[in-house]
Amino acid sequence: MMVDHLARVIASDYLMPLAFSAVMFATWFVGSDIGERRRFQRSTLIGATAIGVSNFVVDLIDTSINRPRPFVELGDSMQLIFYRSTDPSFPANPMVVVFSVAMAVWLANRRLGWALMIAASLYALSRVYVGTFYPTDVIGGAVIGIVAALCCWFLLELLRPLPEILLRLLRGFGVA
Amino acid sequence: MMTEQIESASALMVRDYLILAFLVSLGALQIAVSISGLRGLWLVPHRVATRTLGVLLVILGIGFYVFAPLWMEGPWAAGTVIDGTSEGREWGLAASSEISGARNLNDIHGGMAGTAYAGFFIFSAVLATLFSAAVGIFTVRLSATDSAGDDSDGLDAMKESHAFSALTRSLRVLWRDGTDDARRELRAAPRWSIAAQIERIRRN
Numbered sequence: 001m002m003v004d005h006l007a008r009v010i011a012s013d014y015l016m017p018l019a020f021s022a023v024m025f026a027t028w029f030v031g032s033d034i035g036e037r038r039r040f041q042r043s044t045l046i047g048a049t050a051i052g053v054s055n056f057v058v059d060l061i062d063t064s065i066n067r068p069r070p071f072v073e074l075g076d077s078m079q080l081i082f083y084r085s086t087d088p089s090f091p092a093n094p095m096v097v098v099f100s101v102a103m104a105v106w107l108a109n110r111r112l113g114w115a116l117m118i119a120a121s122l123y124a125l126s127r128v129y130v131g132t133f134y135p136t137d138v139i140g141g142a143v144i145g146i147v148a149a150l151c152c153w154f155l156l157e158l159l160r161p162l163p164e165i166l167l168r169l170l171r172g173f174g175v176a
Numbered sequence: 177m178m179t180e181q182i183e184s185a186s187a188l189m190v191r192d193y194l195i196l197a198f199l200v201s202l203g204a205l206q207i208a209v210s211i212s213g214l215r216g217l218w219l220v221p222h223r224v225a226t227r228t229l230g231v232l233l234v235i236l237g238i239g240f241y242v243f244a245p246l247w248m249e250g251p252w253a254a255g256t257v258i259d260g261t262s263e264g265r266e267w268g269l270a271a272s273s274e275i276s277g278a279r280n281l282n283d284i285h286g287g288m289a290g291t292a293y294a295g296f297f298i299f300s301a302v303l304a305t306l307f308s309a310a311v312g313i314f315t316v317r318l319s320a321t322d323s324a325g326d327d328s329d330g331l332d333a334m335k336e337s338h339a340f341s342a343l344t345r346s347l348r349v350l351w352r353d354g355t356d357d358a359r360r361e362l363r364a365a366p367r368w369s370i371a372a373q374i375e376r377i378r379r380n
Contacts, residue, residue: 004276005275005276006276008276008277008280009242009276011280012279012280013280013287013288013290013293014193014196014241014279014293015238017290017293018196018197018200018293018297019200021201021294021297021301022200022201022203022204022234023204025201025204025205025297025301026204026205026207026208027208028208029205029208029209029212029214029217029331030208030211030212031212032212032213033332034330034332037212037331037332081277082277082280083280083281083282083285083287084282085282086282086284093290094290097290157366157369158368158369158370159369159370159371160361160365160366160369160371161358161361161362161364161365161369161371162371164361165358165361168350168354168357168358168361169350169354170330171329171330171331171346171350172329172330172346172347172349172350172351172354173343173346173347173350174329174330174331174333174334174339174342174343174346174347175330175331176330176331
């Protein structure tokens with residue numbers, strides 16, 4: 001079925017995470033002046049920090065809530081069209097990553113941020129469709145990712161001017 | 177035998193992913209620098225051509241990764257993905273109907289772990305930047321825009337000059353203005369920031 005093939009490609013481990021990483025990497029270089037570029041570069045810093053923080057949160061949750069994957073619990077009542085993942089189901093780790101990036105970019109550029117949010121939602125939907133996650137797993141992952149990005153934004157604001165000094169230093173080495 | 181197959185599968189996945197990540201990050205970089213006009217990182221000396229090349233590189237990277245199992249032998253899903261497993265597969269070419277699932281391999285069966293994806297992407301992105309900077313030396317010379325007298329620094333310096341000229345200029349500006357810039361940033365910090373609070377306590 002065409003939808004199955006499409007869902008398997010979108011749900012794969014490489015395509016969407018790579019697309020999000022590429023967008024985050026590219027936004028570092030976008031901006032017609034220093035002010036605009038700095039806004040995007042701050043969002044890259046927020047995104048990268050949020051991925052680290054949210055993965056730590058996921059590890060903590062995994063040790064306390066070891067929710068089995070839907071194909072383990074539901075068995076033959078559902079058709080799995082993806083490989084059998086062996087790690088806990090809740091929260092969906094890939095969603096944590098893509099929603100962290102989408103939120104971080106949204107803070108710098110609303111239009112691009114919304115586009116990434118839609119792409120991340122499509123990724124979440126495909127992961128549920130192929131049978132590797134419950135809907136609540138991907139919702140939980142999205143919430144953790146978004147909250148982590150907002151917390152990191154607040155942290156960077158609180159730590160001002162340290163991020164600005166870091167970016168100034170990187171500018172001195174020609175990379176910001 | 178099974179362990180050997182997993183190791184070969186893993187090496188194949190890593191190699192192909194590195195090619196994909198390099199092409200996609202190089203393409204994304206070209207699109208970004210064509211938008212911001214950073215000529216020092218352009219692969220070709222023309223804005224529209226740089227952007228078009230960027231889009232083509234992204235398409236080429238994804239196309240290679242998705243369709244390579246059709247002509248390259250490997251541990252492709254080969255139909256086993258239908259029953260949700262990724263082990264015990266035959267080593268060979270994938271059929272076109274299996275393409276969508278061919279790369280979906282669990283990391284315990286030769287696929288890659290999430291941290292490996294992240295690490296290899298960062299490596300590829302750095303490589304793509306260095307490659308663009310190296311090629312940029314020639315594209316800037318071809319477009320005859322190198323202006324060493326300009327006082328801009330950082331990425332801005334690459335609007336008119338190549339990366340290595342921009343680096344020396346940026347270091348010079350950092351040495352000259354770095355301390356003043358840091359002080360200015362410190363003064364501009366909002367009063368609720370930790371730095372401003374410490375400064376207030378220190379004064380009192």
